Amino acid sequence: MASYETVLKGKYPAKQHARRVAEYLRKKNPHATGVLYLEAQKTKLIEDNDSDMLFRQRRYFYYLTGCPLADSYFTYDIATSKSTLFIPPIDAESVIWSGLPQSVDKALSLYDVDAVRTTDEVASALAHPHEGPVWAIANQVSDHISFLSFSATDFTLLKEAIEECRVVKDDYEVALIRKANAVSALAHTEVLKRVKHAKNERELEAAFIGTCIANGVREQAYHSIVASGEAAATLHYVKNDEPLEGKLNLLLDAGGEYNCYAADITRTFPISGTFSPESRAIYDTVLEMQHVCTNMLKAGAIWDTIHLKAHEIAIEGLLKLGILKGSPEDILKSRTSVAFLPHGLGHYLGMDTHDTGGHANYADKDTIFRYLRVRGKVPAGAVITVEPGIYFCRFIIEPYLKDPAHAQYINSEVLEKYWAVGGVRIEDNILVTDTGYENLTAAVKDVEEMGKIINGA
Structure with a gap:
C-alpha cells in the first residue's frame, strides 16, 4: 500500500x-x-x-x-x-x-x-x-x-x-484521513508530555492545536474537548479552562482537519501518570469494549448489533465492580446501562466529524439506540469511529437512582467511589474492509506507555 x-x-x-x-x-x-x-x-x-x-x-x-x-x-x-x-x-x-x-x-x-x-x-x-x-x-x-x-x-x-x-471513501480520501490522524496523534502525545506539569486545561488545548499547526494541519475538525476530573462526564464539554489541581484524569477528545478531512480521536489518561484503582478499572472495561467492538467490524456488519455488544460488556464490567447489581439480562432489558453510556458507539468520519449517510433515528423510543448516529449495515470503504465510554454524570445518573425501575440495579454506595473518575472514553478511526478493518489511529492508549510518556520515562 x-x-x-x-x-x-x-x-x-x-x-x-x-x-x-x-x-x-x-x-x-x-x-x-x-x-x-x-x-x-x-x-x-x-x-x-x-x-x-x-x-x-x-x-x-x-x-x-x-x-x-x-x-x-x-x-x-x-x-x-x-x-x-x-x-x-x-x-x-x-x-x-x-x-x-x-x-x-x-x-x-x-x-x-x-x-x-x-x-x-x-x-x-x-x-x-x-x-x-x-x-x-x-x-x-x-x-x-x-x-x-x-x-x-x-x-x-x-x-x-x-x-x-460520501460514506464509501476512495484511496485519496482515506489518505487525507490518515494524514489528519498522523498529525493528531503527534498532538495527543504532546499533551501527554505536558499534562503532569500543566496548571489548566487551556494549556493543553493550546499544546494540541499548536502541534497540529506546526505539522501542517492548520484547521481543527471540531472544538477540542479538554475535560479534567468530573468534567469528563460531560460528553461535549466546551469550557477547557478549568484548573487541573486535585483532578484524577483528563479526557482529551481532539482531532485536526487536513484539506477538509477530519480525524476524531479520544484518549483518557491519569494527570499524575498513574491511574487510581477506580479509574484503572473503568479504563480497562472501556478498552475491552473498544477492542471487542472493533474486532466485530467488517463489510456488512450491523452497527446496531456492535453497539449493543458495547452495552453488554459495560454491564459485565460494572457488575464485577459492584456498581450494578442483578442479572445482566435484566439490566440490559431495563436499559439501565444507558445511564453510564448515553451516546452511540460511533459515527461515520470524513469531511464532517459526524459524517453523512448514517441514517440516525433520533426519534427511536428505545433509549439504547436513540443517539446512535449510524444504523444498519456498514459497507467496505467506510471510515467509522469506535468510541465506547463509561461516564459518571450526576445529572444523568441521579434520575435513574430515583426511578425504582432502574434504582434496583444500581448500588449507590459503591457508585460514590466513582464520581471523581468523571468519564472514560477511548476513540479510534477505523477503515472498514471486505474482510475486517484497519485502525487509522496511532495515538497511544496502552496504560503503561501512556504512563511512561507522562512521567518522562
Whole structure:
C-alpha cells in the first residue's frame, strides 16, 4: 500500500466523485440527464466589522471539485461528463490587500476538472439552452443565478446523492484521513508530555492545536474537548479552562482537519501518570469494549448489533465492580446501562466529524439506540469511529437512582467511589474492509506507555 504522502501527491479525485453521484441519480431515475450545479461557500464579513468571518468550504462543493476557493461555482454535464469550475476573476482592489488570486491556468493544473472559467461567465453558461433538468441544493443557490434555460429544477436528490456517496471513501480520501490522524496523534502525545506539569486545561488545548499547526494541519475538525476530573462526564464539554489541581484524569477528545478531512480521536489518561484503582478499572472495561467492538467490524456488519455488544460488556464490567447489581439480562432489558453510556458507539468520519449517510433515528423510543448516529449495515470503504465510554454524570445518573425501575440495579454506595473518575472514553478511526478493518489511529492508549510518556520515562 502506498504511503498517504505518495497518494496525496496526486489530485483529489473530483471527476470520480461526480461520476459516482451521477450514477446514484440514475439509480433513482434511470433517464437522469441535465447538469449538476453547486456553489462554494461565500466570503462573509463579521457582523459590525470589516473583517472576514472564518471560512469553511461547503462540503458538497468540495466533494465534486477538491477546490477550497470561496465564491466559486461548479457545473457537471451528466451526458458529456464534462466538469467546469468557475473561480473569482482578478479584482484589482482586492489584490492590493490580499495579493493575486489563483489563475485559471493554475486552477486547471490543481483541480480534477475539465475546464476552468471565471465567475463572471457563470450566468452566460447557464443561459445556454439545456434539454435536461438542473440538479442543485436548496438554499445554496445565489439570488442572481437563473435556471430558466433548464427543463426542470430538482432541489432534493443531489444533496441525498452526495451524502450517500460520501460514506464509501476512495484511496485519496482515506489518505487525507490518515494524514489528519498522523498529525493528531503527534498532538495527543504532546499533551501527554505536558499534562503532569500543566496548571489548566487551556494549556493543553493550546499544546494540541499548536502541534497540529506546526505539522501542517492548520484547521481543527471540531472544538477540542479538554475535560479534567468530573468534567469528563460531560460528553461535549466546551469550557477547557478549568484548573487541573486535585483532578484524577483528563479526557482529551481532539482531532485536526487536513484539506477538509477530519480525524476524531479520544484518549483518557491519569494527570499524575498513574491511574487510581477506580479509574484503572473503568479504563480497562472501556478498552475491552473498544477492542471487542472493533474486532466485530467488517463489510456488512450491523452497527446496531456492535453497539449493543458495547452495552453488554459495560454491564459485565460494572457488575464485577459492584456498581450494578442483578442479572445482566435484566439490566440490559431495563436499559439501565444507558445511564453510564448515553451516546452511540460511533459515527461515520470524513469531511464532517459526524459524517453523512448514517441514517440516525433520533426519534427511536428505545433509549439504547436513540443517539446512535449510524444504523444498519456498514459497507467496505467506510471510515467509522469506535468510541465506547463509561461516564459518571450526576445529572444523568441521579434520575435513574430515583426511578425504582432502574434504582434496583444500581448500588449507590459503591457508585460514590466513582464520581471523581468523571468519564472514560477511548476513540479510534477505523477503515472498514471486505474482510475486517484497519485502525487509522496511532495515538497511544496502552496504560503503561501512556504512563511512561507522562512521567518522562
